[in-house]
Structure formats: C-alpha cells, structure tokens
Amino acid sequence: MALIEIKVPDIGDFSDVSVIELLVKPGDSVKKEQSLITVESDKASMEIPCSASGVIRELKVKLGDKVHEGSVLLMLETSSEHSSSSSSEPTSSIGAPSTPKSIPGASQVMSPETKDGSLAKIRVEVKIPDIGDFKDVSVIELLAKTGDRIEVDQSLITIESDKASMEIPSSHAGVLVELKVKIGDKVNIGDLLAVLESSERVNQETSVPSPPGVSPQALLESPALSTPSAPGAPAAFADPSSSPGLPNKALASPGSSPEVAPSLPLHQPAHNLTANGKIPHASPSVRKFARELAVPLDELKGSGPKGRITHEDVQSFTRSVMLGNAATKAQQIKTGLSQGGSGSGVGSGAALGLIPWPVVDFAKFGPIERKPMSRIKKISGANLHRNWVMIPHVTNHDDADITELEAFRVLTNKENEKSGVKVTMLAFLIKACVACLKKFPEFNSSLDGEDLVYKSYYNIGFAADTPNGLMVPVLKNADSKGVLQISQEMAELAKKARDGKLSPAEMTGATFTISSLGGIGGRYFNPIINAPEVSILGVCKSSTQPVWNGKEFAPRLILPLSLSWDHRVIDGASAARFNAYLGQILSDFRRVLL
Numbered sequence: 001m002a003l004i005e006i007k008v009p010d011i012g013d014f015s016d017v018s019v020i021e022l023l024v025k026p027g028d029s030v031k032k033e034q035s036l037i038t039v040e041s042d043k044a045s046m047e048i049p050c051s052a053s054g055v056i057r058e059l060k061v062k063l064g065d066k067v068h069e070g071s072v073l074l075m076l077e078t079s080s081e082h083s084s085s086s087s088s089e090p091t092s093s094i095g096a097p098s099t100p101k102s103i104p105g106a107s108q109v110m111s112p113e114t115k116d117g118s119l120a121k122i123r124v125e126v127k128i129p130d131i132g133d134f135k136d137v138s139v140i141e142l143l144a145k146t147g148d149r150i151e152v153d154q155s156l157i158t159i160e161s162d163k164a165s166m167e168i169p170s171s172h173a174g175v176l177v178e179l180k181v182k183i184g185d186k187v188n189i190g191d192l193l194a195v196l197e198s199s200e201r202v203n204q205e206t207s208v209p210s211p212p213g214v215s216p217q218a219l220l221e222s223p224a225l226s227t228p229s230a231p232g233a234p235a236a237f238a239d240p241s242s243s244p245g246l247p248n249k250a251l252a253s254p255g256s257s258p259e260v261a262p263s264l265p266l267h268q269p270a271h272n273l274t275a276n277g278k279i280p281h282a283s284p285s286v287r288k289f290a291r292e293l294a295v296p297l298d299e300l301k302g303s304g305p306k307g308r309i310t311h312e313d314v315q316s317f318t319r320s321v322m323l324g325n326a327a328t329k330a331q332q333i334k335t336g337l338s339q340g341g342s343g344s345g346v347g348s349g350a351a352l353g354l355i356p357w358p359v360v361d362f363a364k365f366g367p368i369e370r371k372p373m374s375r376i377k378k379i380s381g382a383n384l385h386r387n388w389v390m391i392p393h394v395t396n397h398d399d400a401d402i403t404e405l406e407a408f409r410v411l412t413n414k415e416n417e418k419s420g421v422k423v424t425m426l427a428f429l430i431k432a433c434v435a436c437l438k439k440f441p442e443f444n445s446s447l448d449g450e451d452l453v454y455k456s457y458y459n460i461g462f463a464a465d466t467p468n469g470l471m472v473p474v475l476k477n478a479d480s481k482g483v484l485q486i487s488q489e490m491a492e493l494a495k496k497a498r499d500g501k502l503s504p505a506e507m508t509g510a511t512f513t514i515s516s517l518g519g520i521g522g523r524y525f526n527p528i529i530n531a532p533e534v535s536i537l538g539v540c541k542s543s544t545q546p547v548w549n550g551k552e553f554a555p556r557l558i559l560p561l562s563l564s565w566d567h568r569v570i571d572g573a574s575a576a577r578f579n580a581y582l583g584q585i586l587s588d589f590r591r592v593l594l
C-alpha cells in the first residue's frame with residue numbers, strides 16, 4: 001500500500017487552465033489512465049488522466065481552480081509499492097499533449113492575377129497541422145464559410161475523436177476561397193483543409209508545404225516546435241492514444257439555428273446545434289455517452305459550469321424520456337405532437353402503439369362537403385393534442401355562490417352605463433384567480449425540465465370563441481388592474497381576437513388561463529391545460545339553485561367551476577383548496593383585499 005500524489009502531467013502550452021469538471025471523488029477506485037478532471041482554456045479542453053490505479057483518498061483541486069503541469073490533483077492509495085516520484089512525474093504516456101507545432105500547415109500557389117511578386121494576391125493552401133497522434137479524426141463543425149475574411153490563427157473547423165476535440169486554426173490570413181472538408185470527413189495531418197486568397201507579401205519561408213511526412217512524435221519532442229502562436233497549429237491537445245484525452249469546448253458556430261424538419265432522422269445526437277447556433281457544450285466523453293444512447297445533446301440544458309452538459313444531465317434526460325416525462329423533438333414529430341405543421345392533423349397512431357385511425361369513405365353513406373381546417377384550428381388543434389397527451393390532467397369540479405357578487409356586478413354596470421364599459425363575471429373571475437394564484441403559487445408556475453419556474457407576474461389568458469376558431473388573448477399584469485380596467489381591456493382583446501387582429505405579444509406570456517362558457521351554457525367540463533401553464537379554470541353558466549342555509553333551502557346563484565391541473569406539479573388537495581378559496585372570494589369579494 002502506498003499513498004502517492006497524482007499530478008497534472010505535461011499539458012503542453014496550457015498553463016493556469018481552469019478546472020471545469022471533477023470526474024471522480026474521494027473513495028472512488030480508479031484505473032490507470034481513467035480521466036480525473038477536465039480542464040479548459042479558451043481554445044480547447046482536455047481530460048486529465050490518472051497515472052496509476054488505486055483508491056482516491058483526497059482531492060486536492062476543486063471547480064474553478066487553476067492548474068498547470070505539476071499541480072497536485074489528488075492523493076491516491078495504490079495497492080502495490082509505487083514510488084511517489086515516478087507517479088507524479090508526468091510522462092508522455094499519460095496525457096502529454098502534442099503542443100502546438102510550428103508546422104506552417106500551408107503551401108502557396110500564385111494566383112493567376114498576380115502581377116507583382118512583392119505584394120501579390122496568392123492562393124494559400126491551408127493544411128491540417130500536427131495534431132499529435134490523432135488519426136482519421138472526424139470534422140464535426142465548420143467554423144468559416146466561403147467568402148469569409150480569415151485571420152491568422154482563426155479557427156476554421158472543429159475536429160473530434162472519441163476522447164478529444166480541437167479547433168483547427170488557419171495558418172494564414174485571407175479570404176476563404178474554398179473549404180476542402182465537410183462535416184463528417186476524416187482528416188489527418190497534412191490533409192488539405194482550405195484554400196485562401198491572401199494579399200500577404202510573398203515569402204519563400206512560408207511557401208514551404210506542410211510536411212505530412214514528419215513524424216508527429218518527432219515534432220512533439222522538439223522544444224522548438226512548441227511555439228504557441230505558431231501559425232497552422234492547433235491549440236495544445238492531448239495525445240489520444242496515450243491519454244483519456246480532451247473534451248470539447250463549446251464553440252460559436254456560423255450556422256443558424258436549425259429548424260427541425262419532419263424529415264429529420266430520429267436523432268443526430270452529437271452534432272446538432274443548439275437554438276442559438278452553437279455546438280452543445282459537453283466533453284468528448286459526455287458526447288460519446290450521448291451518442292451511445294442516441295441522446296440529442298442540443299435538446300439538453302447543461303447543469304455544469306457555463307451550461308456545460310454533464311454525464312448526469314444525459315442520464316437524467318434519458319430517465320425523463322424513458323418515464324415519459326419528456327420527449328425529444330424527433331419523438332414529438334414522429335408522434336405528431338409538435339406544434340403546427342403536420343402535427344395538427346390526425347396522426348396514424350402507429351407511433352403511439354395504437355391501432356390506425358379509421359379510414360372511412362364518408363360519401364358512401366350520404367352527401368358530404370370537404371372543407372380545409374382554418375389555420376387557427378390547425379395550430380390550436382396541434383397544441384391541444386400535445387397538451388392533452390403530454391400533461392396528466394385531473395379536473396376538480398366545484399360550485400361558488402355568486403349571489404351577492406352578481407348583484408354587485410349588475411349595480412356596477414348600472415353605475416358605469418355611460419362609460420360604455422360592461423363588466424361580466426369573467427372580469428371578477430380574473431381578479432379572484434389572481435388572489436388564488438398568489439395564495440397557491442404552484443398554480444402560477446411552469447415545469448422546465450426537472451425545475452419548477454415560479455412566476456411573480458400574473459398574466460391571465462382567456463379563451464375566446466372566434467369565427468376562425470379558439471384563440472387565447474392574454475390580459476397582462478392582471479394583479480395591478482381593477483375590475484373595470486380588466487373588463488375594458490378584455491373587451492378590446494376579445495374584439496381583436498374575433499377580427500383576427502391579435503398580435504403575437506397579445507397571445508403569449510400567460511401564467512394561467514380561464515375558459516368561460518358562462519355566456520353560452522353547460523354545467524361542468526374538463527378544460528385542457530394550455531402548456532407550459534399548469535392549470536386552467538373552466539367556468540359554466542350560473543343558475544339559481546336551492547341551497548340549505550342551516551334552517552331552510554334558499555335560492556342562491558351558483559357558478560359551476562372546473563379546475564384542471566397538471567398532476568406532475570399539483571396534487572388533489574391543493575386543487576381542492578384552490579377551488580374552495582376561489583369559492584370563498586366569489587361569495588364575498590372583499591376577501592380579494594386580504
């Protein structure tokens with residue numbers, strides 16, 4: 001048994017790089033070359049491997065620490081005698097990276113339009129520089145496009161092996177004439193990467209073609225080749241054959257956010273871009289893990305530093321999908337649950353494991369007329385379908401005694417007759433619901449992954465029946481408005497909805513929705529929650545009912561309430577309390593002031 005220090009090995013020109021991930025903890029048994037931590041500079045990141053097998057007794061670094069070659073990472077208890085000096089000495093077999101090399105990585109070709117030998121437009125071939133022992137590494141990202149003005153050392157592509165990734169910089173400045181690789185290509189040292197048109201001074205020294213024949217190892221061992229700013233050389237990277245390697249650094253991509261088209265294959269796990277056009281921020285080992293599970297990394301939210309996606313994030317996403325709490329975009333498209341597009345129609349049912357939708361020749365049974373669904377119906381249909389299938393709905397029905405409130409409403413309308421503002425029960429309901437949402441904040445929340453987002457604003461959507469179909473205008477900041485103002489704004493929004501003039505801003509941002517069928521009829525119904533909200537109140541027509549007051553049956557005006565709620569967020573007792581409190585407020589509206 002021996003207790004040895006495990007130190008950061010030779011990591012090339014990296015110095016004072018940040019520890020961004022701890023991959024092990026005290027008590028863990030680790031194998032030689034198992035990754036211990038991830039470090040990251042501005043151009044690259046790498047996993048630092050262990051130089052021996054044993055049990056970790058103490059971690060000597062924490063997240064955010066800066067480390068360099070020789071920094072003690074941890075104390076390891078090894079089973080065999082192990083000299084401390086040998087274990088702590090960085091060796092090339094444990095992650096010594098191939099440091100940036102001064103291979104010019106370029107050859108020049110005079111362009112036809114060259115007239116002057118001293119300052120001429122030249123075509124420069126940029127080649128893959130020394131990338132250590134990397135062989136046949138995949139191009140995962142193109143960072144420049146034809147016509148781009150490229151600076152020396154500007155990254156052109158990102159390549160990735162299963163253990164490491166790196167940006168390949170340009171050896172020259174100029175305008176990018178052609179990128180000679182595409183995503184998915186395999187590259188090696190000396191491969192032609194790009195052709196630039198450069199206005200550089202023609203210089204014999206720089207016109208030396210890159211030496212693909214030179215052994216990377218020879219270059220690695222030559223101190224003269226470790227110039228960090230050497231053009232054509234990538235940022236320092238670990239030798240993948242001898243090291244657990246380097247994770248990827250998230251990179252800005254010139255690509256735009258990809259629209260998910262229904263024709264997409266199920267997943268492109270590793271290389272999808274995030275909504276803001278970036279490669280998801282994750283280490284190569286996490287990428288590999290995601291690839292194995294076909295997890296679309298671009299759909300994950302990283303919980304690590306700077307939003308880095310961790311191993312646990314991939315596990316937890318996979319768990320959520322398996323439990324049916326989340327669906328990948330591809331799954332949504334396949335099952336027809338995505339918003340709009342093909343999702344609005346009737347799906348085959350096959351993806352849900354259901355028998356197919358019946359195909360009937362209706363004309364066989366009588367005359368028919370076929371009309372296309374309105375755009376609004378298609379969109380709202382797709383949303384309702386998704387919400388109905390994906391949210392575990394429960395509905396609590398209750399009654400509220402609104403006898404006094406209705407008398408007050410009638411009086412208010414009389415008093416405000418001249419103003420033109422008409423107060424309906426819905427305006428009181430909006431005000432009363434805000435009071436309930438304040439008392440039961442989870443009803444004003446949204447699910448975001450495994451987090452609940454509680455909102456401190458109260459924007460109430462209300463379902464409006466329009467000639468084109470159902471629309472849900474949103475009355476913003478209802479908590480700061482009186483019933484008269486609410487009535488006025490509601491009337492304006494409802495008119496806009498019927499005229500098809502609602503702006504997107506007037507239909508978004510709701511925290512809770514009310515669907516009132518009070519002007520039409522009915523008793524109770526199960527309203528469908530408007531995701532990402534977690535509850536919705538359905539209201540039907542009030543009617544006079546005999547209510548026992550302890551002595552006798554008295555005629556009371558009763559309003560039927562139906563509260564649907566997301567059982568992932570809210571439980572039945574809370575829903576019953578919400579309805580009871582709403583009933584109390586509606587029967588004595590002074591409670592809204594409490």
Ligand code: COA
Binds near residue numbers: 425426516539
């Ligand atoms: N009980 C009894 N009467 C009610 C009532 C209730 N709960 N709610 C409204 N009324 C009365 C109003 O007082 C009004 O009466 P009046 O004409 O005698 O003054 C009448 O019904 C019509 O009211 P309405 O114009 O519908 O106003 P509103 O403020 O209640 O509702 C809208 C406004 C826009 C929400 C409503 O017009 C609408 O479109 N409702 C349909 C919502 C829907 O489709 N929901 C289903 C979604 S799946």
